[in-house]
Amino acid sequence: MRIALRIALAASAALLTLGVAQAQEKTLRIGTEGAYPPFNNLTSDGQLVGFDIDIAKALCDEMKVKCTFVAQDWDGIIPALQAGKFDAIVASMSITPERKEKVDFTHKYYNTPSALAVPKDSTLKGVTKEDLAGKTVGVATTTTHFNYATKTFTDSTVKGYPSSPEEQADLANGRLDAIEDDIVVLQQWLDSPDGACCKILGQPSPQPVEIFGPGAGIAVRKGETDLVNKLNAAIDAIRANGKYKEINDKYFKFDVFGAES
Numbered sequence: 001m002r003i004a005l006r007i008a009l010a011a012s013a014a015l016l017t018l019g020v021a022q023a024q025e026k027t028l029r030i031g032t033e034g035a036y037p038p039f040n041n042l043t044s045d046g047q048l049v050g051f052d053i054d055i056a057k058a059l060c061d062e063m064k065v066k067c068t069f070v071a072q073d074w075d076g077i078i079p080a081l082q083a084g085k086f087d088a089i090v091a092s093m094s095i096t097p098e099r100k101e102k103v104d105f106t107h108k109y110y111n112t113p114s115a116l117a118v119p120k121d122s123t124l125k126g127v128t129k130e131d132l133a134g135k136t137v138g139v140a141t142t143t144t145h146f147n148y149a150t151k152t153f154t155d156s157t158v159k160g161y162p163s164s165p166e167e168q169a170d171l172a173n174g175r176l177d178a179i180e181d182d183i184v185v186l187q188q189w190l191d192s193p194d195g196a197c198c199k200i201l202g203q204p205s206p207q208p209v210e211i212f213g214p215g216a217g218i219a220v221r222k223g224e225t226d227l228v229n230k231l232n233a234a235i236d237a238i239r240a241n242g243k244y245k246e247i248n249d250k251y252f253k254f255d256v257f258g259a260e261s
Helices: 001-027 050-063 074-082 144-152 164-172 183-190 226-242 243-251
Strands: 029-030 040-041 066-071 088-094 102-105 114-119 135-142 155-163 179-182 198-202 216-221
Touching: 001 066, 029 050, 029 074, 040 050, 040 088, 050 066, 050 088, 050 226, 066 102, 066 216, 074 088, 074 102, 074 183, 102 226, 114 164, 114 183, 135 144, 135 164, 144 155, 144 179, 155 164, 164 179, 164 183, 179 183, 183 198, 216 226
Parallel strands: 029 066, 029 088, 135 155, 135 179
Antiparallel strands: 088 216, 102 216, 114 179, 114 198
16 A cells, blocks of 8 residues: 555656646746837836737747746847846847857848938938948947948947937937937837937938848747747748737838748
């Protein structure tokens, strides 16, 4: 009787351990910035909201896993992924060759162009190197926009910022001549009271793929091919079943996915 009881208890313990392990496997920890509205933003009560967040939740639902979110400063977001702080980055991260040396990516889940904004009374007429010569351009560091600005506006002062809100504030306060960012991020700011000072000057044309990449993808640790494949399948599924459009239409008046690749 005691032997049978011990066997039963051992079996129950093993099943419990297996159940806990399976539950852990079904939780996907998502890292995001929380300072890039309308894609991701941290509200005053500590909630992460935005297009990236809703897309991540939809992908987790499609994959039948639980999502948890971690807010992480942009500059440290790839090192934090590599250190195991979370399992995937859903933070409007452009897919670039430089980043692909450090992480693996899904295919894109959206693609929007870069643009420059200036004060409404600016005398600037264009967005070329010559147009911006002698001017100060603000841009968030460790972004594709920063890479483009530093390589293109070599006759300008390119000033780096931790995130978009800081560069926006300095443009509004007259400390910058222009800022460069994603056009959707800029337009949302311009539509707010804080952005009433300013306007879109124009978009770099063409948008160099070697700098901006094919779009924003989800980053995971190198070698996690199974997770990449599952996320890719989930992106395709929510595009096909209408969930992507539902989220898209909550934030934008156009298809933010961009042209099919």
